[in-house]
Amino acid sequence: MELQAVLMAAGGGSRMMELTYNTHKPLLPVGNKPLIWYPLNLLERVGFEEVIIITTKDVQKMLTPDRLKLDGKMKLDVVCIQLEGEMGTADALRHVQQKIKTDVLVLSCDLITDVALHEVVDLFRAHNASMAMLMSKLHEFTETVPGQKGKKKAGEQRDFVGVDATGQRLLFMANEADLEDGLTIRKSIMCKHPSMRIRTGLLDAHLYCLKRCVVDFLVENKNISSIRGELIPYLVRKQFSKSVNLPNNKDEVEMSQKMEGQTNLEILGSCKDEELLRLTQERSCWNDHHGDMSEAYHGGKVRCYVHIMEDGVCYRVNTLAAYIEANRMAPKLIEDPPIHPSAVISECTQVGADSIIGASCQISDKTSIKRSTVGASSTVREKVKITNSILMNGVTVEEGCNIQGSVICSNAVIGRNADIKYCLVGSSQRIEPDARHLDSNLSINDSALGSLKMSRDWPA
């Protein structure tokens, strides 16, 4: 077997608590499908037959095939972890280490993309890379985010990504938060790759192909707890660190271990490198760079590659703005008809072509639904205008309401003649009739929100 897929679905969605305090992030409806459907669909389309899903107990109950509406016969192997202990993604991978027998493809449940996955995997295969990842051009979100009360969220820290002249080899990766007094690049990197492009407008898709020996390395080094935060920068740095000469006897191995405090990745990796591969590289007349005297890949054993998507859909649904944008883009990715066949829509309604109506909905007369998503089992009464909004499952909207640019979570009830603009209505909330709300967050209040913050670095 070549690759095993591991889907990380235990994150709490700490950056969009307004949505996730009641609904778990993997089950948030996007385009009337649970969020976790998108990466599973991507894996299935490409040809995976088995996926290991790491998630919490509550989510596991919901992950039955019919609820997930998966067409194919992909086998889901759901592994539960306790959320009380603060587990990072690397810890979770260590948890399932027994099941991993080959190279692994790690992705997070909030990735919505239509990338041609073979591009990432081809880099991984062709160059025998230790790690290959996917990045995409960052799209600015243009929709107004509801419930912000005019406050501007602090700009997210940028990622500085350095790639070589071909645009595929990853040379440098750091987050703005880690660079206190400027960007420093090691001289050894500049000597080996004199031409480097540093890009900041990139979104990390959290899709990684990792070699088996990297997983083994994780097992040995228990102090790495986050893949994105610690393992990937470590691998990128390790490409250029001075290579350790392979120790010949046990004493040297122990000594080098004591010196470094952790098992050398190269020792684990290079055991796999065989005599014939070395012979092949010796006889082959190919080199990945020209102009200096070193052999292909500068003799380095650790290699990290990145595939940067220039166009195409790639979103990580970890903020409210991303969630709204994803809902807009969802119709392009789903092949199902936008209006579910079991929805009951009366004749005098206007449903725009870019709206999605979920299953078993009831839309009454004289309503107008434009650029919106209406969740399953929702009821919309007469003379309602819904524009640019997202209604989750089980929402009831009484007559005469006007909903604009808002997000209404599941099982909420909007009273008659309510006027809701750019608001966020929480789960199971009741909006009184004739209420006027503009740009407010109508869910549980913020202090309660703060106490629900989840573990630190889940793909959030």
Next chain:
Amino acid sequence: MADADETSKQAERNTNVGDGIAVKKQDIARAKNEGKELTKDEKQRLRKEKKQQKKNKKDDKGESEHENVPLPPSQAVVQCQSQKAPSVAPSLALTPVSVCTSEKPAKSKAEQRAERRARQEADRAAKGKKGESAQQPPSGKSKAPPNELQPVVKRLPEHVQVDDPAAVRKLAKKLERQQIPVRSEYGYKVSLFSHLHQYSRKAPLTQQISIPSTVIHPYIVRLGLQYSQGIVAGSNARSIALLHAFQKVIQDYKTPPNEELSRDLVNKLKPYISYLNQCRPLSASMGNAIKYVKKEISNIPCLCKEEEAKKQLLSCIDNYIKEKITLAATTISAYAIEKISNGDVILVYGCSSLVNHILCDAFDKKRKFSVIVVDSRPRLEGREALRRLVKKGICCTYVLISAVSYILPEVSKVFLGAHALLANGYVMSRVGTSQIALVAKAYNVPVLVCCETYKFCERVQTDSFVSNELGNQYT
């Protein structure tokens, strides 16, 4: 009557060159007819006479056997001449070159043929012209040769006949049966190379394979990618990589319940070989390696246990690499080093692993020589050869192939590597090698071709158009 013209022209050329034997034979032939000295007018008359005789002969006898042999090559020549050369020619990967200075034997064959024909026609003319019926329409002649061609020309291998839809369909069906994706071709094809594959570079083959590839072993998918991207290039490297991948396949192989390892494993390998062929056409060395592995697998006794059989196969493959590649390189370099004397200036072309090995060995044995590396686009492999030699400490000069005639006066020997050695003695190598050899011949510089025996193949190719690998026209 082009072929008659051809042969007579050849006869002329031969006589003009002044090969004594040829002149004598021609004289004898003509003496039988006319008993006169050769002059220009005589030659013209002779030609016209031959034409007339040919037409009469057609009426008399129709197809005669001895015509078959000389016809196909001249027919082929006519066809080639009638095609227009395209303005953008895709680069050829390989070109055959005749080893050493072998022009003399080739000439004498052609002139012998010409003499034979002249003699036979003279005989027939002497017999008398009976029953001169009207000329057969020229279409009769053009129809006849294709019929004659068929019993003589054997079936060409599949990869050569892309402009034949039946062959293409057959290949597609075979690949479909083996569940291997078919590589898509370019929309616009250059007519001169319409019989060769012109693959589109936009759609890689891996797009059609499922990502954790189940039909094709992951190592083979990786190998195919490395071949098509040029990461593993060079005859020896490709063979070693192929055998390494086969070792992995054999290690992971499990005999199905009712099958025998000796038969089933061979069947398992066939789709992998088709896949690799799709990624990049197999080289002669790879073909020989595959034949060897298949033979070894078939020779496994049926009572052998699976573990033992696998171990035996793995050690066979190791032995093959050790003997045919590593030890052969050592032996060849031992012979070649004797040819290198102190103060030599050696010219090498491109990056041949064997030639590099020889030069490095010679340097280790304290020979004093310098090297001129000749390079050519688009691959510019000479840079890699240059790097390796300079790293060793050898004094090198680097030129492009356009400068080869300027640099040759300084060269004392030329060392060339080979991709394959054909059964008629032709050497198949990187495009540009024949150019180097011809220029070297013009300057009287000895050319040495180094080739391991496992690259010898039974194919025969007379030129580089018949079967070749096309490169990317946009690099």
